[in-house]
Amino acid sequence: MFTTVLRPALLAASRSPRVQRTVTASAATRKLVRRFVAGESEAQAVAAVAALRESGRFASIDYLGEDTTDIEQARATVSQYLSLLAALGELPGSADAVRPLEVSLKLSALGQSLPRDGHAIALEHAHKICTAAAAVGVWVTIDAEDHTTTDSTLAVVRALREDFPWVGTVLQAYLLRTEGDCRDFSGAGSRIRLCKGAYREPAEVAYQDRDEVDASYLRCLEILMRGDGYPMIATHDPVMLEAATGFLRAGRRTADRFEFQMLYGIRDDEQQRLVATGAHLRTYVPYGDQWYGYFMRRLAERPANLAFFLRALRPGARR
Numbered sequence: 001m002f003t004t005v006l007r008p009a010l011l012a013a014s015r016s017p018r019v020q021r022t023v024t025a026s027a028a029t030r031k032l033v034r035r036f037v038a039g040e041s042e043a044q045a046v047a048a049v050a051a052l053r054e055s056g057r058f059a060s061i062d063y064l065g066e067d068t069t070d071i072e073q074a075r076a077t078v079s080q081y082l083s084l085l086a087a088l089g090e091l092p093g094s095a096d097a098v099r100p101l102e103v104s105l106k107l108s109a110l111g112q113s114l115p116r117d118g119h120a121i122a123l124e125h126a127h128k129i130c131t132a133a134a135a136v137g138v139w140v141t142i143d144a145e146d147h148t149t150t151d152s153t154l155a156v157v158r159a160l161r162e163d164f165p166w167v168g169t170v171l172q173a174y175l176l177r178t179e180g181d182c183r184d185f186s187g188a189g190s191r192i193r194l195c196k197g198a199y200r201e202p203a204e205v206a207y208q209d210r211d212e213v214d215a216s217y218l219r220c221l222e223i224l225m226r227g228d229g230y231p232m233i234a235t236h237d238p239v240m241l242e243a244a245t246g247f248l249r250a251g252r253r254t255a256d257r258f259e260f261q262m263l264y265g266i267r268d269d270e271q272q273r274l275v276a277t278g279a280h281l282r283t284y285v286p287y288g289d290q291w292y293g294y295f296m297r298r299l300a301e302r303p304a305n306l307a308f309f310l311r312a313l314r315p316g317a318r319r
Contacts, residue, residue, distance in 0.1 A: 045287035089136030172197035186227025
């Protein structure tokens with residue numbers, strides 16, 4: 001019932017200005033958001049990242065925002081990332097091949113959605129951020145958004161990798177096309193974050209059934225783990241975690257040749273357990289005041305998140 005009714009409704013609400021006004025006006029909601037979002041300021045995000053690093057975790061930091069249709073707002077987002085990278089450059093680094101710090105970019109926040117030259121503007125802005133990231137030893141991964149942006153996003157990634165071969169991208173297992181994209185991007189030097197998918201998509205382009213999505217994820221995982229790149233297994237699903245760990249037991253991957261990724265505020269005990277086993281674990285750390293779309297997609301992903309949210313909204317509920 002949750003998959004067939006509540007998830008589509010929540011994903012639709014994530015794009016609704018009317019629902020956004022209602023949800024963001026609630027003090028209870030804003031308190032709950034702190035579970036999933038590191039804060040609204042750069043200083044709060046950097047402090048959260050420093051704490052994660054002390055626990056042995058890597059971090060990927062996302063300045064929240066998407067669907068920008070104003071060029072000045074896109075430029076302001078670039079400025080935020082440049083400031084963030086300067087601050088991250090002050091944190092202890094690593095001489096290892098795997099960089100412990102990374103920023104995640106949504107191209108729609110960099111101008112991809114602009115009506116004229118959006119693709120070129122997003123590429124220019126992403127290149128500027130990659131240049132700054134390279135100077136301080138931080139990786140960059142380009143996030144996936146809804147399916148209408150996939151071709152443009154992967155074209156930007158290919159262009160960026162000509163100058164920055166370590167640039168990663170995200171592939172979403174629920175899209176019918178993703179197995180082919182995994183094959184295309186599984187070569188030496190590639191970094192692919194494999195996730196299930198977090199947007200509302202039509203049946204013509206995406207699997208709708210949970211079991212079909214899971215099966216696609218496992219097929220894509222097999223392709224990436226057998227490839228020559230550096231897979232980034234973004235999941236909280238025990239079945240997928242076990243499948244990835246199976247490659248270690250079978251001797252087909254060593255622990256330093258892939259990583260797990262989980263979200264800030266979700267399954268913290270499991271994150272620390274994986275680190276204790278010697279696995280690479282990167283936590284996705286979002287921050288900023290444009291948290292609404294991200295927050296609603298987190299509610300849509302798991303019934304437990306929604307139940308937690310509804311309990312927090314009850315009169316007299318303990319915060």
